[in-house]
Amino acid sequence: MTAGVDTPDRRGRTGLDRHGRDLTGNPRVRIRDVEVLSCDWYVLRKTTFDYQHSDGHWSRQQRETYDRGDGATILLYNTERRTVLLSRQFRLPAYVNGHPDGMxxxxxxxxxxxDSPEEAIRREAAEETGHTVGAVRHLFQVYMSPGSVTERLHFFAAPYDTAVTGGAGGIAAEGEDITTVEVPFAEALDMIRNGAVADAKTIMLLQWAALDGPFRPTDTPDRT
Known part of the structure; x- marks a missing residue:
């Protein structure tokens, strides 16, 4: 008996090996087997499939996929102050892969x-920054690392004011220790250039804000 397959894992899940077996959207892909390698919290699977190449021949391939669920992120901005609200926290994967301090x-x-993407991002914004978000704008959704991670990330933006309406810092019970940082927008763009901002979702949202969002040139139409 295997946890997550025949018996419940620590999150009460079973049948995790059935994920993806019934996909029919691409006739050039035939799923042959799905094996659960780990389901301690998120799910690591190894999938065996046949793939038809552009020249018509088939090959059998295996890929590992890491399933941590989908997520959402939001850029909080203040056009009057020309600032954005970011968070600073420790990220172990970045730390072990060359980031100086992981912060x-x-x-x-x-x-x-x-939750729905909008519900989730309102929750996360309140937990991390202490701000209750008003009207949010859904910008786009992106597969952040499609070669190995299944996560699809929903991108949002919303204005904020200077009033903090609740606690910030994240969920202590989950080990979160988050500091809120207000950054002038021009400085935030410079931090991309000098490497002080090295997080992909943050770079994408800051560049959206500069090109199409609240800090775009005044003679440039809003294209989103």
Whole structure:
């Protein structure tokens, strides 16, 4: 008996090996087997499939996929002050892969955990920054690392004022220790150039704000 397959894992899940077996959207892909390698919290699977190449021949391939669920992120901005609100927190994967201290500046973000993307990002913004978000704008959704990670991330933007309406810092019970940082927008763009901002979702949102969003040149139409 295997946890997550025949018996419940620590999150009460079974049948995790059935994920993806019934896909029919691409006739050049035939799923042959799905094996659960780990389901301690998120799910690591190894999928065996046949793939038809452009010249017509078929090959059998295997890929590992890491399923942590989908997520959402938001850029909080203030056009009067020309600032953005970011968070700083420790990221172990970045630390072990060359980041000097693992303390990354990021836009507020989190997993959906069963909520809609808009519900989730309102929750995460409140938990991380202490700000209750008003009207939010859904910008786009992106597969952040499609070669190995299944996560699809929903991108939002919303204005903020200087009033903090609740606690910030993240969820202590989950080990979060988050600091909120207000950064002038021009400085935030410079931080991309000098490497002080090295998080992909944050870079994408800051560049959206500069090109199409609230800090775009005044003679440039809003294209989103």
């Amino acid at each position: 990354l500046l990021e836009t507020a973000a989190g997993l959906l955990d069963g």
